[in-house]
Amino acid sequence: MLSRLSRLGLALPRSVSVLSTRFVSQSKADSAISSTAVTELYEPVNQSGHGEVSPFAKNPDFHGFSTNPEEDVRNMKMGFFLGISVALVIGGTFIHYLPDHGMRKWARREAERLILLREKDGLPLIEENYYDVSKIILPSSNED
Amino acid sequence: MLKILLPSILLLPSTWLISPKYLWTTTLSYSLLIASASLMWLAAPAETGWSFLNCLMASDPVSTPLLVLTCWLLPLMILASQNHLMLEPTNRQRTFISLLISLQIFLILAFSATELIMFYIMFEATLIPTLIIITRWGNQMERLNAGTYFLFYTLAGSLPLLIALLLLQNSTGTLSFFTIPYLPLTCSDPWAHKIWWTACLLAFLVKMPLYGAHLWLPKAHVEPPIAGSMVLAAVLLKLGGYGMMRILIILDPISKELSYPFIILALWGVIMTGSICLRQTDLKALIAYSSVSHMGLVAAAILIQTPWAFTGALILMIAHGLTSSALFCLANTNYERTHSRTMLLARGLQTLLPLTAVWWFIATLANLALPPLPNLMGELMIITSLFKWSMWTLILTGLGTLITAGYSLYMFLTTQHGPIPNHLISINPPHSREHLLLTLHLLPLLLLILKPELLWGWSA
Numbered sequence: 001m002l003s004r005l006s007r008l009g010l011a012l013p014r015s016v017s018v019l020s021t022r023f024v025s026q027s028k029a030d031s032a033i034s035s036t037a038v039t040e041l042y043e044p045v046n047q048s049g050h051g052e053v054s055p056f057a058k059n060p061d062f063h064g065f066s067t068n069p070e071e072d073v074r075n076m077k078m079g080f081f082l083g084i085s086v087a088l089v090i091g092g093t094f095i096h097y098l099p100d101h102g103m104r105k106w107a108r109r110e111a112e113r114l115i116l117l118r119e120k121d122g123l124p125l126i127e128e129n130y131y132d133v134s135k136i137i138l139p140s141s142n143e144d
Numbered sequence: 145m146l147k148i149l150l151p152s153i154l155l156l157p158s159t160w161l162i163s164p165k166y167l168w169t170t171t172l173s174y175s176l177l178i179a180s181a182s183l184m185w186l187a188a189p190a191e192t193g194w195s196f197l198n199c200l201m202a203s204d205p206v207s208t209p210l211l212v213l214t215c216w217l218l219p220l221m222i223l224a225s226q227n228h229l230m231l232e233p234t235n236r237q238r239t240f241i242s243l244l245i246s247l248q249i250f251l252i253l254a255f256s257a258t259e260l261i262m263f264y265i266m267f268e269a270t271l272i273p274t275l276i277i278i279t280r281w282g283n284q285m286e287r288l289n290a291g292t293y294f295l296f297y298t299l300a301g302s303l304p305l306l307i308a309l310l311l312l313q314n315s316t317g318t319l320s321f322f323t324i325p326y327l328p329l330t331c332s333d334p335w336a337h338k339i340w341w342t343a344c345l346l347a348f349l350v351k352m353p354l355y356g357a358h359l360w361l362p363k364a365h366v367e368p369p370i371a372g373s374m375v376l377a378a379v380l381l382k383l384g385g386y387g388m389m390r391i392l393i394i395l396d397p398i399s400k401e402l403s404y405p406f407i408i409l410a411l412w413g414v415i416m417t418g419s420i421c422l423r424q425t426d427l428k429a430l431i432a433y434s435s436v437s438h439m440g441l442v443a444a445a446i447l448i449q450t451p452w453a454f455t456g457a458l459i460l461m462i463a464h465g466l467t468s469s470a471l472f473c474l475a476n477t478n479y480e481r482t483h484s485r486t487m488l489l490a491r492g493l494q495t496l497l498p499l500t501a502v503w504w505f506i507a508t509l510a511n512l513a514l515p516p517l518p519n520l521m522g523e524l525m526i527i528t529s530l531f532k533w534s535m536w537t538l539i540l541t542g543l544g545t546l547i548t549a550g551y552s553l554y555m556f557l558t559t560q561h562g563p564i565p566n567h568l569i570s571i572n573p574p575h576s577r578e579h580l581l582l583t584l585h586l587l588p589l590l591l592l593i594l595k596p597e598l599l600w601g602w603s604a
Contacts (some may be wrong), residue, residue: 054570054572055572056572056573062575063575063576063577064226064227064575064576064577064578065168065169065226065575065576065577066168066226066230067230068165071165071166071169074169075168075169075172076576076577076580078169078172078173079169079172079173079176079223079577079580080576080580082172082173082176082177082180083176083219083580083583083584084580084583084584084587086176086177086180087176087179087180087216087584088584088587088588088591090180091180091183092591094183094184094187095183095186095595095598096594096595098186098187099187099189101188101597104597
C-alpha cells in the first residue's frame with residue numbers, strides 16, 4: 001500500500017528520485033520535438049548504503065517499534081492495548097464512577113433543595129448566626 | 145502508596161534482566177500497568193485531606209494529580225525514546241530506561257513526601273538522572289553547557305532552602321506536613337525572617353522557573369533527547385510549583401508584601417518570554433520558552449495564595465504538562481526526520497503528513513488555551529483571581545494570553561501551512577508508535593474536560 005505513495009519517497013529507494021520529476025519538457029529549446037517525456041531535475045543519487053534507508057523499505061508494515069517485524073507487531077499490540085483499552089478506557093470508567101469527592105455534588109443538590117424549601121415556606125434562607133445563640137455561655141460581666 | 149512505588153522500583157531489575165528482544169515491549173507494558181494502577185490515588189475517600197497514609201508518604205488533593213501525571217509519563221517517555229535508541233547497544237538502552245525509571249521513583253517519593261526534608265532530598269535527587277540524560281544522550285555539543293546551567297542554577301537555588309529547612313527543624317522540632325501548618329513561627333529579627341522567607345522560596349522559583357532565573361530552561365529543554373525534554377517540561381517544572389504550594393502554607397502570613405516583586409516578575413516574564421517565542425527559529429526553544437510563559441502564570445497564582453489561584457495553578461500545571469510534552473514529541477517527530485530543529489526547514493507538513501498535522505493542531509490549540517480544555521480553565525481561574533488581587537494585572541495577563549495565541553499559531557502555521565520546501569525529498573510517514581504516543585498525551589487532556597474536579601485541589 002505504501003509503495004503507491006511515491007510522492008513521499010517511500011518503499012523503494014529508487015523512488016526517492018521520482019519525487020523530483022516534473023512532467024514538463026526539460027529538453028533544450030531548439031529541439032524540434034518537445035516531448036512530455038519525463039526528465040529528472042536531480043540525478044538519481046546512488047546511495048549504496050551510505051544514506052538513510054527508510055525502514056518502510058524493508059518492512060512496509062513498520063510500526064515504529066522494532067526492525068524485526070514480529071517484535072514490532074507484538075510491541076504495537078501491547079502498547080495500544082494497555083495504553084488505550086486498559087489505561088484510558090478502563091481507567092476512564094473507573095474515574096467516571098468515582099464517588100462524589102468531598103461531597104461537592106451532594107452539597108450543591110442539598111443547597112438547592114433547602115433553598116426551594118425555605119423560599120416556599122417564606123423562611124429566611126440561612127440563619128444569621130452560625131452557632132445556636134442560646135448555647136453560648138458568656139462569662140459574667142462582674143469586675144474581678 | 146507502596147502498591148505503585150514497589151512495582152516502579154522493581155522495574156529497575158526487570159530492565160536489566162529481560163532479554164533484549166522483549167526489553168521495550170515489557171518495560172512499556174509494565175509501566176502502562178503501573179500508570180493504570182496509579183489512578184487508584186484519585187479514589188481518595190478521606191475528608192481530612194490526606195489519604196493513602198503511612199508515616200513517610202501520603203497523597204492529598206494537590207499531590208494526587210501530579211502523582212498520576214508522573215506515573216503516566218514513564219510509558220510515554222519509553223515510547224518516545226524507542227526509535228532514537230534502537231541503534232545503541234543493549235546495555236546503553238537498559239541504562240537509559242533505568243534512568244527514566246529512577247526519575248519516576250524519585251518523583252513519586254517527592255510528590256508523596258510528608259516531610260519537608262524528604263521532599264528536599266527527592267527534589268535534589270531528580271537532578272541526577274536528568275543531568276545524565278541531558279549530557280550523555282543529548283545530540284549537540286551544547287548539551288554540556290546545558291547540563292551545567294541546569295545543575296548549578298537549581299543547586300544554587302536550593303542550597304538556601306536546605307539551610308532554611310534546617311533552621312525550621314531546629315526551631316519547631318519537626319518538618320512534617322501534618323503538624324507544621326499549626327505550629328507558630330517565631331523569629332525575633334524581621335530581616336532574618338525576610339531572608340528566611342526568600343531562602344525557602346528561591347529553590348522553587350528557580351525550578352518553576354521565574355522569569356529572572358529562567359536561563360537554564362531553554363538550554364535544558366532543547367539539548368536532551370525527547371524523553372529528557374518530556375520529563376523536564378511535564379513534571380520537573382511542576383515540582384517547583386508543588387513545592388511552592390506546600391511551603392507557602394508554612395510561611396503565611398509574613399509573605400504579604402514580600403511576594404509583590406516576584407508576582408510582578410512572573411507576570412512580566414509571561415509577556416517577555418511570549419515575545420521571545422514570536423522570534424524563535426528553533427522549534428524546541430519555542431516550546432521551552434512557552435513553558436516559561438505558562439509557568440510564569442502559575443508562579444504568580446501560587447504567590448497570591450487565594451483558593452481559586454491555587455486551583456487554577458494546579459489545573460494549569462497538569463494541562464500544561466500534557467500539552468508541552470505532546471509538543472515536544474511532535475517536535476521530535478520533525479527532528480527524527482530532518483535531523484534539525486529549525487522550523488523553517490520543515491514547512492508545509494500538513495500536505496506531507498496530514499495525520500501528524502491533526503496532532504499538531506490539537507496540541508497547538510491546547511497550548512493557546514482553547515476552551516473547553518483544562519488549559520483555559522486553569523488560565524481563566526488564574527487571571528480572574530489575579531484581577532481580584534489587583535486590577536492592573538489584567539493588562540499583563542491579557543497581553544500574555546494574546547501573545548500566547550500569537551506564537552502558538554506562528555508555530556503551527558510555520559510547520560504545517562505554506563508551500564513544501566524544495567529540499568524535502570523524502571519524509572517517512574508517522575509510525576503507529578508516534579500516533580500512540582500523541583494519543584496518550586492528548587486524549588487524557590480531552591477527557592479531563594469531562595471531569596475537571598479531579599484537578600481542583602483543595603477548593604470545593
